[in-house]
Amino acid sequence: MPLTGQAARALIELRARIFTGRLRAGDRLAEIPLAEALGMSRTPIRLALSALQSEGLAVPAPGGGFAVRAFTVREVDDAVALRGQLEGMAARLVAEHGVSRGLSRRLHEALDQGDAALARGVLDEEALDAYGAMNTALHAAIAEAAGNAPLSRAIAAVEALPFASASALVPSPGSAPQRHRLLTFAHQQHHLLVEALEAGQGTRAEALAREHADNARRNLRLILDSGEAEGLAALITFSDAVA
Amino acid sequence: MPLTGQAARALIELRARIFTGRLRAGDRLAEIPLAEALGMSRTPIRLALSALQSEGLAVPAPGGGFAVRAFTVREVDDAVALRGQLEGMAARLVAEHGVSRGLSRRLHEALDQGDAALARGVLDEEALDAYGAMNTALHAAIAEAAGNAPLSRAIAAVEALPFASASALVPSPGSAPQRHRLLTFAHQQHHLLVEALEAGQGTRAEALAREHADNARRNLRLILDSGEAEGLAALITFSDAVA
Amino acid sequence: MPLTGQAARALIELRARIFTGRLRAGDRLAEIPLAEALGMSRTPIRLALSALQSEGLAVPAPGGGFAVRAFTVREVDDAVALRGQLEGMAARLVAEHGVSRGLSRRLHEALDQGDAALARGVLDEEALDAYGAMNTALHAAIAEAAGNAPLSRAIAAVEALPFASASALVPSPGSAPQRHRLLTFAHQQHHLLVEALEAGQGTRAEALAREHADNARRNLRLILDSGEAEGLAALITFSDAVA
Amino acid sequence: MPLTGQAARALIELRARIFTGRLRAGDRLAEIPLAEALGMSRTPIRLALSALQSEGLAVPAPGGGFAVRAFTVREVDDAVALRGQLEGMAARLVAEHGVSRGLSRRLHEALDQGDAALARGVLDEEALDAYGAMNTALHAAIAEAAGNAPLSRAIAAVEALPFASASALVPSPGSAPQRHRLLTFAHQQHHLLVEALEAGQGTRAEALAREHADNARRNLRLILDSGEAEGLAALITFSDAVA
Structure with a gap:
């Protein structure tokens, strides 16, 4: 919560x-x-x-x-890559099994919510919160629909690692336009992923989910490379942004 | 042990x-x-x-x-598919990073040991033991060389599930020729996998490792479909065959 | 020309x-x-x-x-999918073989040119021309570096089909912001593709090149779905935009 | 003919x-x-x-x-790799679209014919002929079912290159057991491929078709490496074995 x-x-x-x-x-x-x-x-x-x-x-x-806890950037990279591999498998399985009507509705609701959050142009805390909730729901819906219990457990295990969670996009609120650009790109990937799932394109869905996870790695690196302590001081993750 | x-x-x-x-x-x-x-x-x-x-x-x-413990064939299938996804990632990473001289030596030693075990034509317990030890060593060498700690932990977790381990090929000793055929095919996959790793072909290495894991699923199903209780009574896994 | x-x-x-x-x-x-x-x-x-x-x-x-010549949207879709498969192979081979210093320079020049063309915010004809030239150069550099002659011939053959070429992004100049958005997304894919090539990530490079080709299919469909004859009347491709 | x-x-x-x-x-x-x-x-x-x-x-x-005509081993390798990429795409599309009842019947007939040809243990010319006809039929059925005309043309183009055709497995009749082993492995891949197609596993089907094509490259190399002119003197391809 x-x-x-x-x-x-x-x-x-x-x-x-x-x-x-x-x-x-x-x-x-x-x-x-x-x-x-x-x-x-x-x-x-x-x-x-x-x-x-x-x-x-x-x-x-x-x-x-x-x-x-001690952790290194390498450790985060490894965990994020593993999450991509696991979420990629989930996406592929969903595409191969077919998208149920209920899942389709959940996915499109999430896409709409993300579109709405990004449409305002400026990402205030309310929009970030809405985007974060949507993001968590979308990822969870796909992982659950894959129907592979050991896979779900493996995803949960990797999400418990520092900054590896799908909700840990770690945007620096210091630069609002950059943050908007990153999330616009990430949400376009959501759209393509849902398109691939519904078209039964498993290979494509797996690749998109992997590439999507890679955003987390890239975003963390952007922050670390920026070296701006003042930006870091306001680090947030979507899952627990101040309401 | x-x-x-x-x-x-x-x-x-x-x-x-x-x-x-x-x-x-x-x-x-x-x-x-x-x-x-x-x-x-x-x-x-x-x-x-x-x-x-x-x-x-x-x-x-x-x-x-x-x-x-309660377990179902579905659960085994899911775990084996997950293992394939994880070992596939390890193989891809090794191919992308390049095979060190030390790893190359370990891999070729394993290939040679497998060739020797299969060369006798008949798989007695000694040959099965040798094959099993080789198999464990080969899989471990690749997982370790991938150098991704969360991935290694995820592989260990899935190997603890019933019949999901790379060593759980579960051959039915009742039909020796069939067993020889299955292992000959599996070991040919080992050869191709090492070729792909050394050629830096990550996509190919990942696909081969996934397909290889699928043997475990198929072999279990063969045994279950055979319905021969007397064959089942002598079920063994490589990792703990009677010495 | x-x-x-x-x-x-x-x-x-x-x-x-x-x-x-x-x-x-x-x-x-x-x-x-x-x-x-x-x-x-x-x-x-x-x-x-x-x-x-x-x-x-x-x-x-x-x-x-x-x-x-008679052609159908289906035919364009098929040709674009084939181009993605072929350019994906080229990208994978380049990642597996390693990026030479000369190729790296060509790729980064292209990325810079694309960034510059998009930086103005408005895509006038000069910017479109610059983007188009960059796009052709980037795709050609990768196809050539793959070093597989039959593959190069196959790419050339598919590019001769209607709207299948990498240069046929067919943006509707009627809606400049949408066009800017499409190209910004496409060029972000270029950045990720070059990152994957230089990191030796063949699987990722292949997937990105495939997904990138899919833009052409999607863009054509956007235009056809819009049904705006007046937008269509000004259809252009990058390769031959009015100078 | x-x-x-x-x-x-x-x-x-x-x-x-x-x-x-x-x-x-x-x-x-x-x-x-x-x-x-x-x-x-x-x-x-x-x-x-x-x-x-x-x-x-x-x-x-x-x-x-x-x-x-001048041709090099490199050229054959390139063409075979391209064929694998193209046949892989066809297999993926068939898996994604679903296998029709008619296609399923054709595929299983081919599998049965291959099993029968290999069951005799010795591959005489009649068995080789039967295997070759089956092989051509199986590959053609999948390429056709993919329903992508430019893809079919690209496959036909690459098959016209020296030793790149799916029918050009070039077994050396000098060593009958080796030939039997190669074809047994290749036909096991056919079985797995059909399983993947019918299970809707597009990624797996694509990977299997790619790996399968690689047999042609490997077999040619085996022959060239053997350097046995007397073996070479009896080179045959399936498509035109002496009846």
Whole structure:
């Protein structure tokens, strides 16, 4: 469940500190000092730490609480490539089995929602939230329709790795036009993917899903290459953007 | 570590009972009655139960001991397809990155060992053992050389599912010529795969690895379709054939 | 060689008449009446007819001159799909063999030229011309670098079919923003394709080249679905846009 | 139409001379001296020369008659790879569109005929002939069912190149067991391909058809590497084996 309010702000701040190196691998993440440092009560901190854990950025520490997990860009690249391979398989299976009427409706609803979110031209937080929810729903619908339980479990496992999730496009809100361009391209891929699924083109669907996953890798690299700490400070993922 | 002696025989017998339906999903697997039924001490039974668990055919039971795990042919098919997708990715990555001299040596040693095992024409237990060891080594070498840690973990996870492992070719020893034919075909795929890896042909390597995994699915189906309980009674996998 | 001036206008007009059905399959294309109808001398008409022939829209007629060739949307779809399959093979081979320094320079020059043409925001005829020249150069560089002579001949053969050429993106100049969007997407695919080629990712390069070819099919359909005869009247292809 | 009797023997002899280098690129192939050299009348020589031309080994010479066409192993490799790419596309399209009842019957008839030809264990000329006819029928059925006219033309064009045809498996009759092994493997690929087509697995069908075409390349290389002129002297292709 996406965080809101103070918990969301705590999560964004903690992620930014991890990326910028103010928090390093192994550093303790204790509720009380963090609550004081961020001027919040302990409850939103606790929610933020739990979210950090489920996205792979924090691990339980010996003696209780959490610590920052070590991860490298290489590790993110590998996980994203694996997600592409797995989501590609799901897309191929759906194309080969045929798209049911119910799935078709879900997919087109998602396409419409994405079109609407992008149509305003400016991606404010509401539009980003809408896009993020649509994105999660679209990916989940395809993975589920593939009907292969071990595959679904493998996708869930890879999504728990840092920045590997389909929802972790990590756009830098510092440059709104660039963000709009990235999402416009990504959503055009959604359109082509649905076209391929409905036309029964399994090879094409698999390739599109793989290429689509690669956006996450590329976007993370753009941010890291930019080196703009101030941009990083506002890092968000779609799944938990401030409402 | 492959079982030998009585433990191996216990494992084969338990697998056969699961396949033939004499043991059904949920049935308790308790050491003492099994030791009596099979005329063995408890130690080989304990080893066999542990092996059954690691290949996904037994699960810890509430109150201690094990129970037969429910699994369906569909589940095996799904897991095998997933393994093909994952091993295909590993093969593609190796072809794209290039084959190191050390890897090349390991691969050709494996090819030679497989050729030698098949050259005798008759697959006795020694030849089967040699083939099985070669097969495990070849698959492991490629997965490792891909250098993608999340991928390696995903392969390990799928190999823990019933009959999904690359070593679970499940040949029916009842028909030796058919078994020889199946392995000759599978090993010819190994040769083509190594050729593709060394030629840097990633697409081809991925496709060959996928198709190769499909042997496991097909072989299981052959056995199930044959319906010969007496053939099933001697089911073995390469990884733990009686030495 | 791209046509200019009156010959280019004659070609555009003749194509538009074929698409809108004012000229039908089998209709004679005789120089003198066409010169009168279009208010030109016979020389530009002759050049336009020759260009129509080389793009598969006119065939030599018994008794001399040309006639409109019958073709269907299905035929264009088939030819475009075949071109994607062939250009995909070329891209895969280049990725597998490795990109030479000279090829890399040619590819990046083309990417830069395309970026420059699109950067102005508005696609005037000069920008379209520049984009078209870049597009032809990029596709030719990859096909040539594949180093497979029968493949090159097969690509040339399919490019001679109506609207199947990589240069036949057929944008409707009636809607400039849509045209800009289509080319921005197509050129982003060029960027990804070059990235894949240089990273030695053959599978990815093949898939991107296939998907890229599919733009031609989609664009033609957009035009046909729009049913706007006035838009069709100004149909152009990049290879022979009015200078 | 396959040649028989003296014409077939003349064709085999001429091919062997080209492969072994007794006839070199550019050498004239004149009816009268060849008829004398081979101890035949001119009619079978004329038929053999015409067959040589249609398989790309002879070209019309200035001043009439034929000359040996220059070709290299590289050229054969390229053409075979292209055929694989094209037949792969056909197979993918058939899998995506679905296999009609009529096509299914044709495919299974072909599989049965191949099984029967191989079942005897020894491949005498009658069995080779039967296998060759089956092989041609199977490949043609798939190419035709793809329903893409430009693709069919491209396949026909590549089949006219030396040794690129699906019927040019070029087995060396000198080693009957090796020949049986090669065809057993190739026919197992036919079985898997039909399975993939009927299961709607387009990606798999494309990969199998590509890999299958690669047999031609590998077989030619085996012959060339063997360097056994006496084996080469009896080179045959299925399409025109002596009846």
